[in-house]
Amino acid sequence: MQKADYDLVIIGGGPAGLTAGLYAARARLNVILLEKSVPGGQIIVTDWIENYPGFPEGISGIDLTNRMNEQAKRFGLKIETEEVLSLDCSGSIKKIKLEDGTISALAVIIATGASPRRLGVPGEDEFFGKGVSFCATCDGPFFSGSVVAAVGGGDTAVQESIFLTKFVKKVFLIHRRDELRAAKILQERAFANDKIEILWDSVLTGINGSKTGVADITVKNVKTEENRKFAVEGCFIWVGIKPESGFLDDDIKLDEHGFILVNERMETSMPGVFAAGDGRSTPLRQVVTATGDAAIAAVAAEHYIENL
Amino acid sequence: MAEGVLEISDDNFESEVLKADGPVLVDFWAPWCGPCKAIGPIIEELSASLSDKIKFTKCNVDDNPATPGKYGIRSIPTLIFFKDGAVADQIVGLVAKSKLEEIINNL
Numbered sequence: 018m019q020k021a022d023y024d025l026v027i028i029g030g031g032p033a034g035l036t037a038g039l040y041a042a043r044a045r046l047n048v049i050l051l052e053k054s055v056p057g058g059q060i061i062v063t064d065w066i067e068n069y070p071g072f073p074e075g076i077s078g079i080d081l082t083n084r085m086n087e088q089a090k091r092f093g094l095k096i097e098t099e100e101v102l103s104l105d106c107s108g109s110i111k112k113i114k115l116e117d118g119t120i121s122a123l124a125v126i127i128a129t130g131a132s133p134r135r136l137g138v139p140g141e142d143e144f145f146g147k148g149v150s151f152c153a154t155c156d157g158p159f160f161s162g163s164v165v166a167a168v169g170g171g172d173t174a175v176q177e178s179i180f181l182t183k184f185v186k187k188v189f190l191i192h193r194r195d196e197l198r199a200a201k202i203l204q205e206r207a208f209a210n211d212k213i214e215i216l217w218d219s220v221l222t223g224i225n226g227s228k229t230g231v232a233d234i235t236v237k238n239v240k241t242e243e244n245r246k247f248a249v250e251g252c253f254i255w256v257g258i259k260p261e262s263g264f265l266d267d268d269i270k271l272d273e274h275g276f277i278l279v280n281e282r283m284e285t286s287m288p289g290v291f292a293a294g295d296g297r298s299t300p301l302r303q304v305v306t307a308t309g310d311a312a313i314a315a316v317a318a319e320h321y322i323e324n325l
Numbered sequence: 326m327a328e329g330v331l332e333i334s335d336d337n338f339e340s341e342v343l344k345a346d347g348p349v350l351v352d353f354w355a356p357w358c359g360p361c362k363a364i365g366p367i368i369e370e371l372s373a374s375l376s377d378k379i380k381f382t383k384c385n386v387d388d389n390p391a392t393p394g395k396y397g398i399r400s401i402p403t404l405i406f407f408k409d410g411a412v413a414d415q416i417v418g419l420v421a422k423s424k425l426e427e428i429i430n431n432l
Contacts, residue, residue, distance in 0.1 A: 054419045055363040061419070062359060079359035098367075098422050116423060146400040146417035155358050155418075158387075159399045229397050251399065 031058020033294025
């Protein structure tokens with residue numbers, strides 16, 4: 018067998034990466050996890066996770082992260098703060114390019130996940146951090162007693178809008194269709210919450226304000242074509258996610274939205290390269306699916322390395 | 326400059342940050358903010374290695390609403406890099422340690 022710095026390199030430190038690390042460390046692989054920012058991934062900004070089994074009362078995103086981190090470290094997982102710039106997996110030794118050098122591995126698990134998608138409307142970038150937000154748990158209390166807008170209709174949009182009502186006077190939930198996509202239990206809670214007013218069949222077309230922050234938004238009804246202005250101090254955007262797959266080259270096959278294609282063993286189009294979690298092409302993106310993917314990927318990677 | 330991250334308040338913001346000699350980093354945070362808990366340890370680590378370049382401080386926005394209000398902060402964590410009493414750079418949200426090192430080294 019050829020020599021490499023590591024048996025396995027895991028890229029990304031969210032639930033998928035930490036779970037893959039846990040399994041790989043217990044398999045006694047020479048493994049390292051590379052995270053560009055801080056371990057946790059998208060769940061760090063999640064207020065409360067109610068559908069991860071084993072926590073009947075629910076658990077906050079940061080607490081779940083810390084527990085996963087501790088558990089993986091208990092079995093010796095090494096975690097480094099490094100951003101991966103590119104991945105060369107053309108040979109049997111995979112080369113992982115970092116800012117300050119290159120490391121090599123026999124196998125790689127890509128667990129880079131996804132990040133919030135932006136709408137691309139005027140004012141969105143300009144007022145980010147000054148009223149425009151993707152994170153209710155980070156920013157909700159700044160809008161105590163205010164009127165805010167939220168955009169989206171999925172689980173995140175509805176759950177986080179409900180969370181915002183702890184602080185704000187009112188949430189206008191802007192949704193482009195005439196029904197929500199969120200889980201029924203979340204819809205029931207939103208409909209029963211008199212601080213939430215849903216603007217159906219509507220899209221956000223602009224965010225306006227001054228130096229001090231957001232002042233109002235423009236909303237268009239897609240059926241009547243009518244434009245209306247709403248005075249709000251905050252605008253929360255939860256319109257889905259985009260994969261963090263930009264550092265990959267053409268060797269790794271992606272779906273039409275940029276998510277990594279894998280088979281049932283989490284193998285990508287390149288031998289020895291596996292993917293797990295929100296960054297892969299999958300019908301469901303939850304903590305529980307990310308951790309499930311990661312266990313399969315880690316065991317598949319272990320078998321791959323054994324058979325080299 | 327001393328190692329560690331100095332807790333500042335609305336009362337001493339002017340003396341500790343605006344009138345300080347040399348650049349100052351203020352980490353605006355709150356106990357209820359998950360990402361703030363994630364970035365806090367990174368700031369602590371940096372303060373151990375780069376305290377000769379910049380003074381490290383943090384401001385709890387719950388206890389000190391005036392200062393974040395003055396700078397229009399409505400998202401945390403927000404990191405503001407001050408130089409001679411003015412904002413030299415500002416970062417909202419989670420950021421890699423290497424990016425912070427780069428900013429500090431270029432101030």
